[in-house]
Amino acid sequence: MLQLSQQQQTELQQKLSNEGFARIENILDDTNAQQLHECLCNLDYQLALFHNGTAKSVKDSDILALTPQEQQALLEDIHSYASRGVGFMYGRHSIASSSPETLQRLYSDLNSNAIQSCFSAISSQNIIRTSAQATRFIGGQYLTRHNDIVEAEGRVYAYVLSLSKSWHPDWGGLLQFFEPDGTPTKSYAPKFNSLVVFDVSKIHSVTYVAPFAKAPRLSVTGWFRTIDI
Numbered sequence: 001m002l003q004l005s006q007q008q009q010t011e012l013q014q015k016l017s018n019e020g021f022a023r024i025e026n027i028l029d030d031t032n033a034q035q036l037h038e039c040l041c042n043l044d045y046q047l048a049l050f051h052n053g054t055a056k057s058v059k060d061s062d063i064l065a066l067t068p069q070e071q072q073a074l075l076e077d078i079h080s081y082a083s084r085g086v087g088f089m090y091g092r093h094s095i096a097s098s099s100p101e102t103l104q105r106l107y108s109d110l111n112s113n114a115i116q117s118c119f120s121a122i123s124s125q126n127i128i129r130t131s132a133q134a135t136r137f138i139g140g141q142y143l144t145r146h147n148d149i150v151e152a153e154g155r156v157y158a159y160v161l162s163l164s165k166s167w168h169p170d171w172g173g174l175l176q177f178f179e180p181d182g183t184p185t186k187s188y189a190p191k192f193n194s195l196v197v198f199d200v201s202k203i204h205s206v207t208y209v210a211p212f213a214k215a216p217r218l219s220v221t222g223w224f225r226t227i228d229i
């Protein structure tokens with residue numbers, strides 16, 4: 001399903017070493033991209049959020065079990081962190097053996113020798129593990145500025161395989177990069193069947209998705225890693 005040509009590998013390596021981020025368009029063949037899109041549209045997601053000072057994953061049923069007042073208080077707490085540039089709220093599905101077959105096939109390809117050798121060559125590091133999760137951002141959701149460095153996992157590059165169709169430029173949901181002082185630099189709007197790869201040290205965010213966005217922002221994201229834990 002997923003493979004990079006020698007030319008794509010060379011371009012990626014050049015852009016990553018010059019700028020720290022790069023995008024390849026039409027990364028999958030059309031049938032696989034369509035299948036993945038369908039799969040992400042119909043997937044079960046948990047809500048990833050930052051509440052009471054900690055990251056949590058909660059089920060829809062946990063939220064529905066709260067009274068309207070409790071739901072309001074929860075949202076206010078999440079937003080009070082966000083207002084200070086902390087936290088996130090989005091749908092997350094960790095890929096596991098119970099995930100749909102299409103997602104498992106992608107997961108195998110991301111962990112294949114071909115892909116790991118390719119990213120080992122690009123990074124001059126020994127990539128032995130690729131983590132992957134499906135994500136869904138709907139109106140009102142976001143991921144504030146952060147970097148993706150987790151030394152215990154040996155993360156080298158992050159990737160975002162975008163599977164949203166016909167994303168409107170006014171819907172937000174940009175993968176936005178920043179200078180350390182918060183000045184925005186490069187941004188990528190969701191683009192169907194494109195793969196953004198970036199250095200985990202780059203500060204980035206997913207900007208707020210407009211409440212009027214007519215479709216979810218769907219992706220498979222993760223990290224190429226040197227440590228298998």
Ligand SMILES: O=C(O)CCC(=O)C(=O)O
Nearest residue numbers: 148160175204206219221
């Ligand atoms: O979805 C994206 O564009 C980026 C996601 C991200 O930054 C993360 O999961 O750490």
Ligand SMILES: [Fe+2]
Nearest residue numbers: 147148158204
């Ligand atoms: Fe990130």
